[in-house]
Amino acid sequence: MFIENIKEAITSIFSNKMRSLLTMLGIIIGISSVIIITTIGGSIQSTLTATMNSLGGNTVQVYVDARYPENEEDWDTWVYPEMTEDDYVTQEMIDGLIAAYPDEITGIAAQTYMGTGQIQDEADADNYANVNIAGVTPEYLAYMKLEMYAGRNLTDADNKGQKKVCLIADTMASRYFGDKDPIGETVSVTGADGSIYDFVVVGIYVYNQALFGQVDTSIPEKDRMTELLIPLQTCFKLQNSDQTGYDYFNLLLTPLADVEQATADTLAYFEKQYANNENFQVSVYNMASSMGMINTVLNVITVAVSGIAAISLVVGGVGVMNIMLVSITERTREIGVRMALGAKRSTIRMQFVIEAIMLCLIGGIIGILIGVGIGALLGSIAGFVIQNMYAEYSSYIIMSVHPSATAIMLSLFFSMLTGVFFGYYPANKASKMEVIDALRYE
Amino acid sequence: MSEPVIRMENIIKTYYLGKPNELEILHGINLSVHEGEFVSIVGESGSGKSTLMNIIGVLDRQTSGNYYLEGQDVGGMSDEVRSAIRNRRIGFVFQNFNLLPRANALKNVMIPLMYGKERTRDQKERAMEMLAMVGMEERATHRPNELSGGQKQRVAIARAMINDPAIILADEPTGALDSKTGHMVMDLFHKLHEEQGKTIVLITHSHELASETQRIVTLLDGEIVADNGGERACS
Numbered sequence: 001m002f003i004e005n006i007k008e009a010i011t012s013i014f015s016n017k018m019r020s021l022l023t024m025l026g027i028i029i030g031i032s033s034v035i036i037i038t039t040i041g042g043s044i045q046s047t048l049t050a051t052m053n054s055l056g057g058n059t060v061q062v063y064v065d066a067r068y069p070e071n072e073e074d075w076d077t078w079v080y081p082e083m084t085e086d087d088y089v090t091q092e093m094i095d096g097l098i099a100a101y102p103d104e105i106t107g108i109a110a111q112t113y114m115g116t117g118q119i120q121d122e123a124d125a126d127n128y129a130n131v132n133i134a135g136v137t138p139e140y141l142a143y144m145k146l147e148m149y150a151g152r153n154l155t156d157a158d159n160k161g162q163k164k165v166c167l168i169a170d171t172m173a174s175r176y177f178g179d180k181d182p183i184g185e186t187v188s189v190t191g192a193d194g195s196i197y198d199f200v201v202v203g204i205y206v207y208n209q210a211l212f213g214q215v216d217t218s219i220p221e222k223d224r225m226t227e228l229l230i231p232l233q234t235c236f237k238l239q240n241s242d243q244t245g246y247d248y249f250n251l252l253l254t255p256l257a258d259v260e261q262a263t264a265d266t267l268a269y270f271e272k273q274y275a276n277n278e279n280f281q282v283s284v285y286n287m288a289s290s291m292g293m294i295n296t297v298l299n300v301i302t303v304a305v306s307g308i309a310a311i312s313l314v315v316g317g318v319g320v321m322n323i324m325l326v327s328i329t330e331r332t333r334e335i336g337v338r339m340a341l342g343a344k345r346s347t348i349r350m351q352f353v354i355e356a357i358m359l360c361l362i363g364g365i366i367g368i369l370i371g372v373g374i375g376a377l378l379g380s381i382a383g384f385v386i387q388n389m390y391a392e393y394s395s396y397i398i399m400s401v402h403p404s405a406t407a408i409m410l411s412l413f414f415s416m417l418t419g420v421f422f423g424y425y426p427a428n429k430a431s432k433m434e435v436i437d438a439l440r441y442e
Numbered sequence: 443m444s445e446p447v448i449r450m451e452n453i454i455k456t457y458y459l460g461k462p463n464e465l466e467i468l469h470g471i472n473l474s475v476h477e478g479e480f481v482s483i484v485g486e487s488g489s490g491k492s493t494l495m496n497i498i499g500v501l502d503r504q505t506s507g508n509y510y511l512e513g514q515d516v517g518g519m520s521d522e523v524r525s526a527i528r529n530r531r532i533g534f535v536f537q538n539f540n541l542l543p544r545a546n547a548l549k550n551v552m553i554p555l556m557y558g559k560e561r562t563r564d565q566k567e568r569a570m571e572m573l574a575m576v577g578m579e580e581r582a583t584h585r586p587n588e589l590s591g592g593q594k595q596r597v598a599i600a601r602a603m604i605n606d607p608a609i610i611l612a613d614e615p616t617g618a619l620d621s622k623t624g625h626m627v628m629d630l631f632h633k634l635h636e637e638q639g640k641t642i643v644l645i646t647h648s649h650e651l652a653s654e655t656q657r658i659v660t661l662l663d664g665e666i667v668a669d670n671g672g673e674r675a676c677s
Contacts, residue, residue: 001556004556008544011544011545012544015544333540334542334543336540337540337542338542338553338557339525339528340499340501340528340534340540341528341529341534341553341554341557341601342525342526342528342529342530342554342557342558343525343529343557344521344522344525344526344557345521345522345525346522347525347557435501435502436496436501436502439501439536439540
């Protein structure tokens, strides 16, 4: 019976194509607009998430920050306090943090930039390399998702022993050293202030332009900067700073760690550590929070569009109700015949409710198809535009354009619901007809 | 003596057209039809024969009196049960055929099966058998608008027969047909009556058509004024 009803409903809908299509229009517009917006929104969201995760965006940043005055009137007299040795995050604190949350945190990645420098080949005046000297912890490479090309990574021993060793970029290595194996060679870096530092090359990392950013394509490739990575503590020493602790670092998380949880745990840990510090505290921040903001904006847009869609579903539903009432009047005789041949009132009601549902469902499906098509098209165009705007990063942007399955399911559900809601009244009216009156209807 | 298929006792039908205006159409009808009878109910328009047919066909309820169909008091039954009775026990043949325009001949014949309880695999075969019986198997896939009047009525008869009803109730079945096709349809009724022993009630205003049947019940102003077979049936 059910299947026969569906078949008959489809026959009836298709026997009046133009009328059915016009009736469905409201539903088609409503559903397709929701699908378009959710497809674009979902694509933006997943593209951002995928790209950020691939670039190590899913990380937690920790930094020492002043305790700002709580009262507004104090702001006028407040000055940012001077940081002393005691205010830095010490290695002991970090060891304690890792020991406290071994399931979440595997290490920290810290870096400090010492400045730019130039390495000059004494034998060949034309052979030089511009570098940006950065002091880093051994975890820095893992954190930045950089890979070793040859040699070894920096070690804790390098760091604690303030060794004068360095990692160089593969692009710089091939340009500067040519066929010579750079490992074990000493490079002399002349800093911007004229001081000269010697480092022994222990390893080569694979340079990743997108991660370091700031690519100035107007500079010839030969003059472009690459990062020369030295141990962080070595860096502190060369800068003649008393600093041995950290004022800024990133947490390196275990693969299964929950970013929000790790953020909260770290914050709690440092709140305890800095409880007695009058001037400073530790702030913990993760990228997920700023992703959260983008998501919030997208969600607000989605909700707003869903509201519009709801209105157009209601308008479409009223259209369906109207056309069902017309259809029932036109088919009064048919209803009479069906009743005479044994159709129960409930059967008649069911038949017309199913017809209304089918009308809305077909409208919904057309809307979904249009929405998926336009959404995917617009998503792809947006992706294309972004990739051209940031051409140098294009290989790191992970495009992910796909319609939202949830939105599709919800659309189908709501279009069916519209059918039930607006189809019931006409169907009930049909079922209330008296068989002899309906049979005699001209 | 066996229970008649139709037994009506003092059936009165009154229409209420606003409070003071009561219009009594049937003034106490007593009628029994036995199995295998071919009865025609004749009367001029306004005689109440359509009203009587509606009550016999369980399409309408009597105002008072009792109506037993195969011994069951149908007057007191719910709408649901009455639908089921119409579906299984009564085969309607209408003057204007009342085939569903969007369905082909076969589908039209199968409609009563759709509203029945049982679901059997051979429904289609059964419907084809019915079409074959009325000589319409060649036209099974044709829609009503592709059929002539006589062909439509034959499809309608096949539809009326599909659930093997207790009675065939034919309301002016030749009214919309020319006399030649009308005769063909009447021949079909005779065939059903003679070969299958169907109980047939024919409602008509034509005395000529009525004269073909065994028993003629004449209705005038809501009362039975003549019944040539009542005695025979009771004897």
